[in-house]
Each structure stands twice: as structure tokens, then as C-alpha cells.
Amino acid sequence: MKNVPTFDAVFQERLEDLFRWRRDVRRFRTDPIDDALVEKLVGVAALAPSVGYSRPWRFVRVDDPARRAAVRSAFERCNAEALGGYTGERAKLYATLKLAGLNDAPVQLAVLNDDDTTRGHGLGRRTMPEMLRYSTVTAVHTFWLAARAYGIGVGWVSILDPKAVHTALDVPPSWSLVAYLCVGLPVEEHADPELERAGWEMPDDAAATLSRR
Numbered sequence: 365m366k367n368v369p370t371f372d373a374v375f376q377e378r379l380e381d382l383f384r385w386r387r388d389v390r391r392f393r394t395d396p397i398d399d400a401l402v403e404k405l406v407g408v409a410a411l412a413p414s415v416g417y418s419r420p421w422r423f424v425r426v427d428d429p430a431r432r433a434a435v436r437s438a439f440e441r442c443n444a445e446a447l448g449g450y451t452g453e454r455a456k457l458y459a460t461l462k463l464a465g466l467n468d469a470p471v472q473l474a475v476l477n478d479d480d481t482t483r484g485h486g487l488g489r490r491t492m493p494e495m496l497r498y499s500t501v502t503a504v505h506t507f508w509l510a511a512r513a514y515g516i517g518v519g520w521v522s523i524l525d526p527k528a529v530h531t532a533l534d535v536p537p538s539w540s541l542v543a544y545l546c547v548g549l550p551v552e553e554h555a556d557p558e559l560e561r562a563g564w565e566m567p568d569d570a571a572a573t574l575s576r577r
Contacts, residue, residue, distance in 0.1 A: 385555055386509055389517030392468040392548035401514060402471055402547070409507035414499035416484025421503040422539055426472040434532035435524070435544065436466045442523045461562060465519045469546035474529060475504050480538035500542045507545070517550035 371379075406423045414420065426432055443463060450458050466472070477500040489495050508518045526541040559565050 382509060382512060385553070386512045387517070387550075387554060387557065389519045389546070389548075389550045390462045390465050390558065391551040392465045392470070392517060392519075392546060393551055394468050394470055395549050396470050397516065397548060401516070402473075405507055405510050405514070405516070406473075408510040409503045412499070412503040412506040414484070414502070415489055415495035416487030418481055418484030418487075418489075418496060418499060420478045420481045420483070420496050421500040421542075422476045422478055422535075423507075424474040424476060424533060424535060426474055426533065431532050432466070432472060435472070435529055438525050438528040438532070439464055439466060439521060439523055441528075442525055446523055457562070457564060461564065462558070463523060464521045465546035465548070466521065469519065469548040471547035473545040473547060474533055474535075474541060475500060475507075475543040475545060476535060476539040477542050478536075478538055479540050497540070497542060504543045504545070511547065515549065517548060519546040520544070521546060 402425070409421070409423070410419065412421075426435065447455060447458055477497045479496065481496070504520070508520075511518050521544045524541070524544055529541050529544060530539070554561070560567065
């Protein structure tokens, strides 16, 4: 049996720093990221928990310029539609927001869920089938934190049509899009969220409050 590690107070504080400095990055430097590091981060992401040990996540690196262009076009269409859903000052503010790093991020990853995986034999999913996709979300978050520990920024692009991305990537029909990630060195570092700095939304103390029933 391997020795069980001990995480002391110093580590605990540093871990909290990692959580605090984990940001949704939208402004990237174009410097390339070493392929071995990207593969290592995906390997760390695979340490995430999954329902029934199903490990349903599928990481797809998108390098082909045509496929990237198709994803960018999907974003632009969806972003224009989203802008149309706002009015007045909120619409003006939305139009100023930097919402994706698709033009500059050197690495782009689509994270998909294998909806038809037989791994895990359905354990834990009979009453909550969504747990399969939740498992893939945990892998995304694990990748995000691991990347931050190496000084790499990650941006989650959610203003997308999943069907358009699926078509652009030509992946198996049973793989459904969970996240499209821009990955690279950030132009700047901030501990507070960009949307807070822009005045889009303010912190909510209730989000960090433990309630009892």
C-alpha cells in the first residue's frame, strides 16, 4: 500500500489560493503550449470522480483551421442572437464584453460526454441519469484547476450551438458537447471575475452560505 499523503495547513491555504485565482480567461497570449503539458493536464482531469466509475468524458483537441473556423462562426451567430435578447443598458454592456478567446487561444479542446458508454453498468444513474454528464463536468473543472496550477488559463465557451460544434468536429453520434475550452497563457491575471469587474454581476454572499433544513 502506498503511503497516504498528508496535506498540511500550508498546502490547504495554497489550495484555496488556487481556487480563488481560477478564472474564466478570455484574453490569451498566442504563445504555443507544449503538447506534453496538454496531455498531462488531460491525464490529471481523468482523476476526476465519475458516477459508477464510468469515466464518460472525451477530450478532443481541435487544431484544424477549418473546424476552428466553423466553431468560431457558430459562436458569432449565437452571440448575435444572445445580444438580441437584451435591451437598453444591459444590451450596451453585453456588446462590450469579451466573451471568448477563440481568435487567440493556441489550444482549443472540446469536452464531450459519451452518452452511450457501458462503463459503470449504469450504477448510480437509474434515478439520476444526468449524473453521467455531471461526471464530465467534474473532469472539466479538474482540468481547469490543474491548468491554473501550471500557469495556464482556461476559458469555457458556452455561447455555442452544440449541434453545430458536433457537426464541425465529426465525432460519434453518442458524444454530446459539454464544454468547449480555450487554453493558453493569459494576457493578464486577476483574482476577481471579469464579469464582476465589468459590472455585469456582483458577488452573491448566498452562494457561499451553508443552509440547514
